[in-house]
Structure formats: structure tokens, C-alpha cells
Amino acid sequence: MPTPSTPVVDGVVWDFGNVLIRWDPLPAIAAGVGDADARTFMATYDFGSWNHAQDAGRSWTQALTVLEEEAPEWVAAGAAYVDNFPLSLLGPVPGTHELVRELAAAEFPQLGLTNWSAELYPHAPATYDVIGLLSDVVVSGEVSLAKPDPAIYRLVAERAGTPLERLAFIDDSVANVAAAAALGMHAIHFTGADQLRRDLVGLGLPV
Numbered sequence: 281m282p283t284p285s286t287p288v289v290d291g292v293v294w295d296f297g298n299v300l301i302r303w304d305p306l307p308a309i310a311a312g313v314g315d316a317d318a319r320t321f322m323a324t325y326d327f328g329s330w331n332h333a334q335d336a337g338r339s340w341t342q343a344l345t346v347l348e349e350e351a352p353e354w355v356a357a358g359a360a361y362v363d364n365f366p367l368s369l370l371g372p373v374p375g376t377h378e379l380v381r382e383l384a385a386a387e388f389p390q391l392g393l394t395n396w397s398a399e400l401y402p403h404a405p406a407t408y409d410v411i412g413l414l415s416d417v418v419v420s421g422e423v424s425l426a427k428p429d430p431a432i433y434r435l436v437a438e439r440a441g442t443p444l445e446r447l448a449f450i451d452d453s454v455a456n457v458a459a460a461a462a463l464g465m466h467a468i469h470f471t472g473a474d475q476l477r478r479d480l481v482g483l484g485l486p487v
Contacts, residue, residue, distance in 0.1 A: 302370035312360020337424030375473025392417035428459030
């Protein structure tokens with residue numbers, strides 16, 4: 281299929297975790313309770329759902345209270361994740377920061393849409409300057425909405441001043457990508473920077 285001569289979208293929306301920033305909660309938890317207990321916690325407790333509630337606006341104080349009620353044996357593990365959170369950020373995802381920089385150099389509009397608790401999000405822009413190249417970032421915990429809720433995609437389109445169907449959305453979560461596609465976005469499932477570059481070129485973007 282020929283590459284479009286002009287972009288078929290007017291902006292790119294980036295997920296952060298494991299698209300721009302490598303994220304793994306295990307090292308942060310292990311720093312507090314040891315590797316074995318950290319792995320057991322992750323294997324036996326629904327960390328994903330528990331963490332998602334913070335992404336959607338619940339405070340970490342509330343989260344630890346819930347953990348104390350549901351699984352008191354894991355309160356120390358949950359607290360360790362919060363206390364050692366920077367250890368969960370493992371560096372740039374190879375190749376994606378270069379794509380952000382190339383689009384920024386071409387003055388192509390870019391935004392962020394990340395599921396991240398409001399309390400812990402400041403670690404991201406403080407550590408990764410590439411985030412400063414984005415014109416805006418919708419942080420789920422700050423707006424009390426989290427992907428794949430359709431409302432948060434509509435919010436990022438409103439912030440961009442661009443219709444959903446004119447935005448490309450990049451995420452490593454199949455569920456988040458499916459939700460974006462259902463709303464008419466050009467949704468791209470992230471599996472690696474090389475494939476993403478091909479996908480963006482296919483949309484006519486300057487990378």
C-alpha cells in the first residue's frame with residue numbers, strides 16, 4: 281500500500297507505561313519486602329485491579345486501607361511499591377523517544393494519555409524530558425478517569441482540539457487499543473519501535 285502523501289491524522293496520542301517508559305512494579309515491591317515475597321504478592325493478589333483504582337483517582341492512603349481490609353498480609357508489599365516507586369521505572373522503551381523527538385522536530389502535534397496515579401505521576405516528567413515535548417498530557421488519576429473508559433479518550437480529543445478520528449493512539453494494552461478503535465481513533469497496538477515507525481509512516485507521518 282502506498283504511503284499517504286499527507287498525514288491522515290492531525291495528532292499522535294502516546295501511552296506512557298511500556299510504550300515510552302519501561303515499567304515493572306516488581307523491583308519497587310522487592311526493595312521493601314524481598315524478591316520472593318514480591319513475586320508471591322504479584323502472583324496471588326490482583327495487583328492490576330488494585331493499582332487501576334489509583335489510576336482512576338483513588339488515593340494511595342485509601343488503597344492501603346483497602347489492602348489492609350482485603351489482604352492484610354500484603355500491606356507491607358503495597359506500601360513498598362509506593363515508597364520505592366522510582367525503582368519501577370526502568371528507563372526509556374528502546375526507540376520510542378526517538379520517534380517523539382522526530383515528530384517534535386517536524387512540529388507535528390503530540391499528546392500523552394496515561395493511566396497513572398496523580399500522586400506518583402510527577403516522577404515521570406521529572407525523569408524523562410521527552411514528556412516535555414508533548415503539548416499536553418491527560419493523566420488518568422488527575423481527571424478520575426482511566427483507560428479504557430471512553431470518556432478519557434474524548435477528553436484527550438477535547439484537549440487536542442482535534443476529532444477522535446483524526447488522532448493516532450498508541451498503547452501496549454489490547455483493551456485500551458480496542459476502546460480507542462471503537463471510538464474511531466487510528467489505534468495502534470504497540471509491540472516495538474520498529475513496527476511503530478512503519479505504522480506511523482503508513483499514516484503519512486514525518487518519521
